[in-house]
Amino acid sequence: MDLDVTPEERRFRDEVRTWLHENAPKEPRPPTEAEARPFDLAWQRAQFDGGWAGVSWPKEYGGRGLSLIQQMIWHEEYAHADAPYIGSCFVGINHAGPTLITRGSDEQKACHLPRILAGEVVWCQGFSEPGAGSDLASLSTRAEIDGDDLVVNGQKIWTSFADVADYQELLVRTNTDGGKHVGITWVIGDMTLPGVEVRPIRTMDGGAEFCEVFYTDVRIPLANVVGEVDDGWSVAMSTLGFERGTAFTARQIAVARSLEKLMTIAKDRPSPSGVGTAFDDDEIAMRLARLRAEVTAMRAMTLAAISRACRSPVPGPEGSMLKIFLADLEVRLRRLGLEILGPDGLVMGTAADWPNAYLRSHASKIGGGTSEIQRNIVGERVLGLPKHR
Ligand SMILES: Cc1cc2nc3c(=O)[nH]c(=O)nc-3n(C[C@H](O)[C@H](O)[C@H](O)COP(=O)(O)OP(=O)(O)OC[C@H]3O[C@@H](n4cnc5c(N)ncnc54)[C@H](O)[C@@H]3O)c2cc1C
Numbered sequence: 181m182d183l184d185v186t187p188e189e190r191r192f193r194d195e196v197r198t199w200l201h202e203n204a205p206k207e208p209r210p211p212t213e214a215e216a217r218p219f220d221l222a223w224q225r226a227q228f229d230g231g232w233a234g235v236s237w238p239k240e241y242g243g244r245g246l247s248l249i250q251q252m253i254w255h256e257e258y259a260h261a262d263a264p265y266i267g268s269c270f271v272g273i274n275h276a277g278p279t280l281i282t283r284g285s286d287e288q289k290a291c292h293l294p295r296i297l298a299g300e301v302v303w304c305q306g307f308s309e310p311g312a313g314s315d316l317a318s319l320s321t322r323a324e325i326d327g328d329d330l331v332v333n334g335q336k337i338w339t340s341f342a343d344v345a346d347y348q349e350l351l352v353r354t355n356t357d358g359g360k361h362v363g364i365t366w367v368i369g370d371m372t373l374p375g376v377e378v379r380p381i382r383t384m385d386g387g388a389e390f391c392e393v394f395y396t397d398v399r400i401p402l403a404n405v406v407g408e409v410d411d412g413w414s415v416a417m418s419t420l421g422f423e424r425g426t427a428f429t430a431r432q433i434a435v436a437r438s439l440e441k442l443m444t445i446a447k448d449r450p451s452p453s454g455v456g457t458a459f460d461d462d463e464i465a466m467r468l469a470r471l472r473a474e475v476t477a478m479r480a481m482t483l484a485a486i487s488r489a490c491r492s493p494v495p496g497p498e499g500s501m502l503k504i505f506l507a508d509l510e511v512r513l514r515r516l517g518l519e520i521l522g523p524d525g526l527v528m529g530t531a532a533d534w535p536n537a538y539l540r541s542h543a544s545k546i547g548g549g550t551s552e553i554q555r556n557i558v559g560e561r562v563l564g565l566p567k568h569r
Contacts, residue, residue, distance in 0.1 A: 185249070192250050196257040199230055204263035213268065213389065217302060217344040220267040224299030233297040234277070241281060241293040248486050252429050259433035266430075268341045272296040272303035276349045279366075279419045283407050288368065292347070304345035306336040306369060306393060307416065313338075314553045316351070317360040317413065321395060323352035323367070325402065325409070330354070330367060332375075332398040340547075342378045342391035345371045349419060350400075355410045366412035366419070368404040375399075385539040386528065420549065428502055429482060431544075435510050436475045438537070442513065443468055446520050458520045467516050474509050481505065497561040500554040507544040507551055514538035 185193070205223055210216045227233045228242075236251035237243020244250075266273060277296045280289055295301045312319040321334025332352055342348070348369035355363025371378070375398035380388040407415040443459065446468065451461035458464050485498040517534040518525035528535050545551045559565040 185253070189249060189253060192246075193253050193257060196232075196254055197261070199232060200257055200261035200263055203230060204258075204261050209264040209267060211387070213341060213344045217268050219264070220269050221299040221302070223264060224266070224269045224273070224297075226299075228298045233299075234273070237277065237293075237297070238281065241289060242297045248490050252482070252486055255429035256433050259430055259437055262437075268302045268344050269296075269299065271305050271341065271345075271349070272301065272347075275305070275419050276303040276347070279349065279415065280406065282418055283366075283415050285406075287403070288406065292368070301346040302341060302344055303347045303349065304339050304341045304371070305419075306339050306342070306348045306350040308338045309335060310337050314550055316416070317364065319351055319353060319364065321350075321352050323354050323365060323400070325354070326399075328402050329399040330365070330402060330405070332369075332395045332400060334395050336393040336395075338381075338390045338547075339378075339393050340390045342371065342393050343380050343388075347371060348393075351412055351416055354412075358410075361413045363410050364412040364416065365409050366406045366415035367400055368406060369398070369400055370404075373398050373400065383543075385536050428499070428506060429486075432475075432478055432482060432502075432506055435506065435513060436479075438517075439468070439471050439475055439513055442517050442520065445517070449520050449522065452519070452522075464516070464520065467512075471509065471513055471516070474505075478502070478505055478509065497557050500549075500557040501562065503548065504551050504554045504558070507541075510541045510544050514541040 203226055205219070210219050224233065231244065232254070234241070234243030235246050235254045236248055237245070239245035273296060277293060280292055284292070292301075296303065306321075307316060307319075309319050309321060321332065321336065323330040323332045325331075330352065332350075334352070336342075336350075339348070348371055350367050350369035352365050352367060353363055354365040357363065369376070375396040377394040377396070379392045379394070381390055381392060382388050383390070402409070406412075446459040446464060447457050449458045450456075451458045451464065453461065459468075481498075481502055485502060488498060514534065514537050518538050521534055525535055525538075549557075560567050
């Protein structure tokens with residue numbers, strides 16, 4: 181495998197770097213989702229106007245139609261420029277959009293894709309329920325067909341951005357006759373419909389990123405079904421593949437950059453033994469070096485996954501390996517950050533908010549499928565081990 185970029189890709193990187201340098205917002209993303217929504221949408225709009233929205237989306241849907249390598253270069257430069265987290269645009273850009281491109285009808289694509297790219301709408305993901313997280317196929321939010329509508333009753337939980345979303349990628353049970361993977365339907369839910377109630381959940385880092393969503397006789401047109409009624413499981417698997425796929429690149433690079441910043445902090449802080457700086461401490465130096473080696477390994481794994489993804493339109497289970505690796509690395513990095521900061525690491529909002537980032541890092545082992553579930557996927561689909569029951 182040739183790890184060098186081509187001259188064309190190098191030129192593309194220069195172009196991206198210059199544009200981001202001149203256009204990425206310098207101010208931080210606002211702390212609450214309600215304040216962040218207009219910020220996220222305006223930044224998405226600026227990327228669209230600059231011709232940078234949907235780098236690898238097909239041109240016919242308003243994207244640039246470029247390669248996944250160029251998409252990765254975009255993510256890399258994005259993180260290097262310290263551009264803001266895409267926040268409430270995440271679901272639309274990184275998985276609802278790609279799912280609609282591969283599985284949506286022409287009408288659904290024409291209606292939704294341009295608005296996602298242009299930063300006009302926010303999407304959220306209504307998959308998890310109180311009794312269906314890891315075992316997603318156990319979901320029980322019911323939808324009955326009545327005329328041209330699905331009538332939805334039930335509850336979702338942990339729905340990020342639901343309180344600021346316009347649309348939802350919603351999984352409902354339309355049939356209980358077959359096995360649990362049969363009879364699920366993937367439908368585009370309009371969050372403003374009568375009968376949709378959103379209640380934010382406060383998390384241990386003080387934020388309220390996700391919500392409970394309740395549905396009482398919500399009427400969703402059958403025209404909003406993506407794929408076929410009762411065949412939503414295969415659509416959901418593509419969505420989760422995208423969620424665990426290239427979308428992680430930006431976070432990986434942000435983690436790599438945090439590690440570099442931590443090295444600088446370590447040179448400025450006293451060592452736990454009181455002799456020299458934390459950077460001079462053998463144990464801390466060893467842990468930093470190990471993290472740096474792992475960041476390099478992660479980049480190699482990412483390149484291998486992207487190379488494979490270039491040959492297949494839908495991401496495979498390799499994204500699960502990356503997700504396990506990144507989540508574990510992130511928790512250890514944030515923990516080491518708190519140790520190096522000493523007592524300052526106990527005060528929220530200090531030292532580039534390492535305390536908050538430490539608390540938040542644990543969520544990466546859960547969101548998008550827990551590390552245990554990713555291990556099951558790797559065992560079964562990559563290593564060919566017997567299926568978990
Ligand atoms: C930051 C964040 C954002 C999220 N955003 C969304 C969102 O926008 N939309 C959405 O739908 N959901 C979202 N989620 C929910 C997330 O997908 C679920 O939390 C996750 O799938 C786990 O489900 P659960 O919480 O029900 O845990 P459970 O499934 O109850 O799992 C509990 C524990 O048991 C373990 N476990 C369960 N089954 C197995 C097994 N077969 N083998 C080994 N171990 C097992 C799990 O690993 C876990 O440690 C988000 C979660 C987080 C943390």
